[in-house]
Amino acid sequence: MxxxxxxxxxxxxxxxxxxxxRQMYIDFEDSAPYYAYCSVPQHVFEQFVSASSVGRFYHQHIKGQYDC
Incomplete structure (x- = not known):
């Protein structure tokens, strides 16, 4: 779930x-419904949601790393 x-x-x-x-989903403001990312460790998700800048974290640690 x-x-x-x-x-x-x-x-x-x-x-x-x-x-x-281990799939992560991101609901961006300018797109619908959301993007899926595969094989994402839970600790990466937890760091992502608690980052001081989720946009910066996305660009540095998610984008291009966990494409399905």
Missing amino acids: IQWTSVSSTAIRKIGYDPST
Whole structure:
């Protein structure tokens, strides 16, 4: 089951994670419905949602790293 977490960001509305499949989902402000990322370790998801800048974290640690 996907756990959704709202985040404070101008680019990202919320981030979802399914620990059973290690898939992460990002709901961007300017797209619908969301993008999926595969084989994401749970600790990366936890760091992402608690980052001081989720946009910066996305660009430095997610984008291009976990494409399905």
